[in-house]
Each structure stands twice: as C-alpha cells, then as structure tokens.
Amino acid sequence: MYDIVIIGAGIAGLTAAIYGCRANKKVLVLEGKVYGGQIINTFEIENWPGGYKISGVDLMKKIYGQATDLGAEVEFDEVLKIVDHGDYKEIVCEDEKYQAKTVILATGTDPRKLSEKQAKDAGKRAISYCATCDGALFKNKPVVVVGSGNTAKHEIKYLENIASKVYHIHHDDPIPEDAVAIFVAIGRIPGTDFVRDFVKLDSEGYVVAGEDCKTSRDGVFVAGDCRTKDTRQLVTAAADGAVAAEMAIKYLNK
Ligand SMILES: Cc1cc2nc3c(=O)[nH]c(=O)nc-3n(C[C@H](O)[C@H](O)[C@H](O)COP(=O)(O)OP(=O)(O)OC[C@H]3O[C@@H](n4cnc5c(N)ncnc54)[C@H](O)[C@@H]3O)c2cc1C
Numbered sequence: 001m002y003d004i005v006i007i008g009a010g011i012a013g014l015t016a017a018i019y020g021c022r023a024n025k026k027v028l029v030l031e032g033k034v035y036g037g038q039i040i041n042t043f044e045i046e047n048w049p050g051g052y053k054i055s056g057v058d059l060m061k062k063i064y065g066q067a068t069d070l071g072a073e074v075e076f077d078e079v080l081k082i083v084d085h086g087d088y089k090e091i092v093c094e095d096e097k098y099q100a101k102t103v104i105l106a107t108g109t110d111p112r113k114l115s116e117k118q119a120k121d122a123g124k125r126a127i128s129y130c131a132t133c134d135g136a137l138f139k140n141k142p143v144v145v146v147g148s149g150n151t152a153k154h155e156i157k158y159l160e161n162i163a164s165k166v167y168h169i170h171h172d173d174p175i176p177e178d179a180v181a182i183f184v185a186i187g188r189i190p191g192t193d194f195v196r197d198f199v200k201l202d203s204e205g206y207v208v209a210g211e212d213c214k215t216s217r218d219g220v221f222v223a224g225d226c227r228t229k230d231t232r233q234l235v236t237a238a239a240d241g242a243v244a245a246e247m248a249i250k251y252l253n254k
Contacts, residue, residue, distance in 0.1 A: 002028045004248050005091050005100035007079045008191070010037020011234050012224025013106035014063045015241030016248075017072035023249045027071070028098060030091065032078030036060035037108050038225075039234060041130045048234055059234075082198055082220075089219065102248040105199070105207055105215070105222045106241065107191035109232070114146065114184055115172050126181040131155040138181045140164045146171060147185035155185045190226040202228050213244035221247050 004020045006013045009031035020027040029035075039045070039056035046052060051059055068074060077093035082103060091098045111129040114122060128134040131145075135158055144167040145155045152168070159166045167176045171186050190205045200208040200216035206229075207222040209215050215222050223240035225232045 001088060002026050002098060002100040003252055004028075004102050004104060004245070005030060005089070005098055006104045006106055007091070008037065008106035008108055008224070008226075009035035009064070009074060010106060010108045010224060010237065011039065011060070011063060012108070012237040012241040012244075013037075013104065014060075014067045014072075015238040016104050016106060016223055016245040017067040017241075018063075018070055019242050019245035020248065021067065021070035021072050023245075025249060025252065027073065028100070029067070029072055029074045030079050030093060030098070031074060031076050032094075034076075035064050035074065041133045043132050045234070079194060081194055084198070084217065102219045102221065102251055104213075104241075104244045104248060105192070105195060105220065105226060106224045106237075106244070108225045108237075109188035109190050111184060112187045112189050114182070114186075117172060118146065118175055118182075121175040122182050125175075125179070128181060128183050129185075131158040131183050134181070135159050135162045135183075138163055141180045142167070142176070142178050143181045143183060144169055144176055144179035145183045145185060146173075146175075147187075149185070149187065151187075152185040155183050159183065188225075192226055211243065213240055213247055219248075219251055221245075 003025035004027045006016050006029045009029050017027050017029050042056035044053050077095045081092045083090040088099050089103050142165040143163045148170050192205050209222045213221045221244040223244035224237035
C-alpha cells in the first residue's frame with residue numbers, strides 16, 4: 001500500500017513526488033509514456049527561474065533524478081481507472097493494479113487532433129504537433145499549419161525559415177494537395193478521460209479544484225495543467241505539485 005500514488009511524471013507529478021518523499025511518505029509515480037511530460041519537446045526554456053535557456057529534456061532529467069534519489073518509485077504503466085474503496089483507492093493500470101491512501105492526478109494535457117475530415121485529407125502525409133521538433137525534416141518542402149491561435153502563429157514563423165512554403169489553414173479547411181507535412185496547432189485537451197466519472201470536471205474536461213488542489217473526491221488531489229486554472233506553465237505546474245503533495249501529507253497525518 002502506497003501513501004501517495006501520483007499519476008503522471010511531468011513537472012507537476014515529479015515535484016509532488018519530491019515533497020511526498022521528503023515528508024517520509026511511500027510514493028509511487030505512474031507514467032504512461034516517458035517521464036518529463038510535454039516540455040521535453042522544447043529545445044530552450046527561458047522562463048524557468050535559475051535555468052535560463054535550459055532544454056526541456058535537461059530540466060526534466062534533473063527533476064526526475066531528484067525525485068528518484070529522494071526515494072520515489074516510478075512505474076511505466078498507463079492508468080485506466082481508479083476505484084474508491086473508502087480508506088484506500090485502487091489504481092488500475094494496463095499491466096498492474098496498485099493501492100494507495102491518497103492519489104494525485106498530474107496528467108497534463110495532450111495536443112488536440114485533426115478533425116475527422118482533415119485526418120482523411122491528410123492520408124499518409126506526415127503529421128506533427130511541434131514545429132521545433134520536426135520542422136527540420138521538411139527543409140525546402142511545402143508544409144501546412146492548422147490552427148488560428150498564438151501557437152499556430154509561432155509555428156508558422158518558425159517554419160517560414162525552413163520550408164519552401166507555409167500554408168496556413170483553420171480547423172476543418174481542406175488541406176492543400178502539395179503540402180508534404182501537416183503541423184497541428186489547434187489547442188490541447190486535458191488527460192482526464194479516465195477520471196470522468198470519478199472527480200468533477202469542467203465543460204472542457206479539466207479537473208475542478210482551487211489553489212488548494214483538492215478535487216471533489218476525498219483523498220484525491222490534482223496538480224498541473226489538468227487542473228482548472230488560468231496560467232498553464234512550468235512554474236505553476238511545479239507549484240501545484242508542491243501544494244497537492246502538502247495537502248495529501250496533511251490528509252495522511254490526520
Ligand atoms: C510546445 C510547448 C512549449 C512550452 N514551453 C514552455 C516554456 O517555455 N515555459 C513554460 O513555463 N511552460 C511551457 N510550456 C507549458 C509546460 O510544458 C506545461 O505547463 C507543463 O509541462 C505542465 O506540466 P504537467 O506536469 O502538468 O503536465 P505534462 O507535462 O503534460 O505531464 C503529464 C504526464 O502525465 C502522463 N499521463 C497522462 N495520462 C496518464 C495516464 N492515464 N496514466 C499515466 N500517465 C499519464 C503523460 O504521459 C505526461 O508525461 C510549453 C508547452 C508546450 C506544449
């Protein structure tokens with residue numbers, strides 16, 4: 001039985017693990033993909049205090065090392081559902097089941113996918129969610145950016161220095177025939193589908209919680225980008241991780 005099971009090894013989850021371990025709690029982090037979360041695709045971060053121009057991978061390697069050095073266990077297994085047994089929760093993963101007295105949801109967000117029509121249009125062409133990561137693969141080739149927000153504008157600017165032509169279209173527009181790659185920048189969705197009937201979500205699927213990171217369910221806390229909030233950044237996700245862990249520790253020590 002774990003004191004705290006944290007779902008998601010992004011910055012929110014790993015920060016929560018650091019705080020939980022330092023309070024001498026038995027902590028497990030469950031991660032469905034690779035550790036580090038969405039920032040690992042970012043080449044250079046300029047707004048992480050004390051880590052000016054650090055890469056996402058380097059930052060997350062340090063935080064992961066810190067959490068595991070302090071005693072956090074990590075399992076790479078996707079969580080499918082959580083069952084509340086009153087005094088403990090059962091966390092059901094693809095491969096295993098785990099038991100915990102408290103749970104912290106730190107599942108972040110995923111990029112929103114193309115509409116069905118556009119996905120059909122795209123056929124076998126390359127689809128990317130990150131111009132910085134994949135733009136170089138399409139040097140001097142025509143590409144298209146889908147989306148209308150600030151992220152789309154940023155992707156267009158970046159690709160204009162690499163591609164022979166950058167088309168800009170909106171969600172549901174037809175995809176130009178000569179574009180060889182499609183860069184999707186149409187927003188993000190929270191990774192909360194598996195807790196839809198377990199904790200209260202808002203209309204966009206974010207876990208409803210205030211600054212105390214307490215969800216609608218006793219003993220379940222939320223941290224980072226999957227929580228209802230205005231600013232989704234590394235520092236706010238890390239701050240949530242600390243608060244959620246402190247709340248879980250208080251709950252355990254009651
Ligand atoms: C392209 C890009 C650039 C950015 N640049 C900056 C920047 O320069 N500065 C800044 O401050 N912020 C930046 N951000 C925002 C920042 O990355 C996020 O605010 C932060 O990473 C959120 O951390 P998180 O831990 O809440 O979630 P995430 O980083 O999304 O981590 C969530 C983790 O949970 C895992 N997970 C999800 N569901 C499950 C499940 N069911 N079972 C197990 N594991 C699961 C995921 O695989 C993931 O590893 C950027 C974001 C993007 C997309």
